Amino acid sequence: xxxxxxxxxQVERCYSxxxxxxxxxxxxxxxxxxxxxxxxxxxxxxxxxxxxxxxxAGGTMSIVEIPGTNGQFLGxxxxxxxxxxxxxxxxxxxxxxxxxxxxxxxxxxxxVHRFDILRSGGVNYLxxxxxxxxxxxxxxxxxxxxxxxxxxxETPEEGVHLTPLLEGLVKNHGYWRGxxxxxxxxxxxxxxxxxxxxxxxxPGGEWETKxxxxxxxSDVAIYDLDGDGEDEIITIEPFHxxxxxxxxxxxxxxxxxxxYPGEYNFAHALWAGRLRGIPAVVLGIRRLQAELAIIRxxxxxxxxxxTIIDQGCGPSNVDVIPQKESDLILCxxxxxxxxxxxxxxx
Numbered sequence: 001x002x003x004x005x006x007x008x009x010q011v012e013r014c015y016s017x018x019x020x021x022x023x024x025x026x027x028x029x030x031x032x033x034x035x036x037x038x039x040x041x042x043x044x045x046x047x048x049x050x051x052x053x054x055x056x057a058g059g060t061m062s063i064v065e066i067p068g069t070n071g072q073f074l075g076x077x078x079x080x081x082x083x084x085x086x087x088x089x090x091x092x093x094x095x096x097x098x099x100x101x102x103x104x105x106x107x108x109x110x111x112v113h114r115f116d117i118l119r120s121g122g123v124n125y126l127x128x129x130x131x132x133x134x135x136x137x138x139x140x141x142x143x144x145x146x147x148x149x150x151x152x153x154e155t156p157e158e159g160v161h162l163t164p165l166l167e168g169l170v171k172n173h174g175y176w177r178g179x180x181x182x183x184x185x186x187x188x189x190x191x192x193x194x195x196x197x198x199x200x201x202x203p204g205g206e207w208e209t210k211x212x213x214x215x216x217x218s219d220v221a222i223y224d225l226d227g228d229g230e231d232e233i234i235t236i237e238p239f240h241x242x243x244x245x246x247x248x249x250x251x252x253x254x255x256x257x258x259x260y261p262g263e264y265n266f267a268h269a270l271w272a273g274r275l276r277g278i279p280a281v282v283l284g285i286r287r288l289q290a291e292l293a294i295i296r297x298x299x300x301x302x303x304x305x306x307t308i309i310d311q312g313c314g315p316s317n318v319d320v321i322p323q324k325e326s327d328l329i330l331c332x333x334x335x336x337x338x339x340x341x342x343x344x345x346x
Contacts, residue, residue: 001294001345002346004342004343005341007338008028008042008048008050008340008341009042009338010338010339011338012037013032013034015061016031016061020071020073021065022070022095025043032060034080034081036056039054053093059078061112062115069094074091074092074115076091076112076113085112085113086111088111088113089107090109092104104156107162109162111130112130118186120183120200125152127147130172131145131173133145144167144168144190145169146167148164149165165197170192171238174218174236178231183198187222189219190217194211194233196211219235219270220234220236222234230248232248232249233246236268243260260283267284268316275294275296279296281295282318284314291311291312292308292329292333312336313331314335316333317332318332329341
């Protein structure tokens with residue numbers, strides 16, 4: 001694989017990235033975590049067409065497209081550096097061909113960090129995870145986080161009723177959307193381990209939860225990397241940690257089969273899937289070498305191998321977009337205040 005970097009823009013404390021499609025056209029979103037930080041959308045064949053989604057809001061940890069809405073999305077605002085997130089909330093955004101980008105408040109949810117929209121049985125379910133419940137200072141973790149769930153309405157004006165599904169989650173930080181037993185589910189990470197949350201298959205049904213790992217995990221991705229038909233669990237450990245591991249399913253649970261080598265700190269960005277048809281992990285680390293890397297399983301070597309894509313960039317989050325001629329890695333390079341895309345070709 002060949003990687004070509006394109007710097008889209010300078011975005012102060014660029015933190016979050018995602019993509020949406022409107023009338024079939026791709027829009028890459030990049031948002032800042034800083035106070036009064038912006039969110040921009042980039043479109044066009046080379047993503048050179050820039051539009052302002054919001055100018056001064058900031059604290060954006062996550063952005064998720066709403067299924068079936070032609071590019072409407074939810075996003076976090078007011079989760080600022082230093083875990084200053086007492087006024088964190090979810091906003092609802094859309095692009096109007098005449099009025100441009102419109103964003104309105106949806107729900108106040110202090111310390112909401114990651115969230116998702118899972119579609120099951122024809123219903124869109126909101127899953128919202130809070131880092132904690134409250135804080136006296138940066139190092140206070142005495143009030144654990146929760147995972148809330150509810151039915152997402154058709155419009156923001158209808159509001160949403162959220163109920164706690166999981167509680168007592170210390171440093172409730174990471175999230176991954178995947179499947180378990182053929183059902184859509186979310187994977188939640190915290191010091192308590194890795195949990196799955198599975199929405200009802202029929203309206204009004206019960207949610208299911210299960211714990212897969214019982215070690216402190218900061219972030220997670222799930223994918224079959226070695227082609228044996230069983231998903232691996234890829235983790236960053238512990239919170240904002242210095243260990244990246246791959247777990248393989250065994251008779252008695254999961255066992256570590258790989259650890260990313262070298263000295264590193266503040267591993268943060270994590271994605272797993274297919275790059276140019278090859279199962280791979282995309283990893284971003286925010287300190288020391290501050291690299292962007294991929295990890296893949298080599299059948300020839302019967303082991304995992306690493307490729308460094310970039311260094312000194314300090315990615316906070318990545319989003320991968322498979323395409324016909326090339327794949328795109330959207331990368332919020334937090335350390336250098338950069339919105340970037342890495343074009344992956346054969």
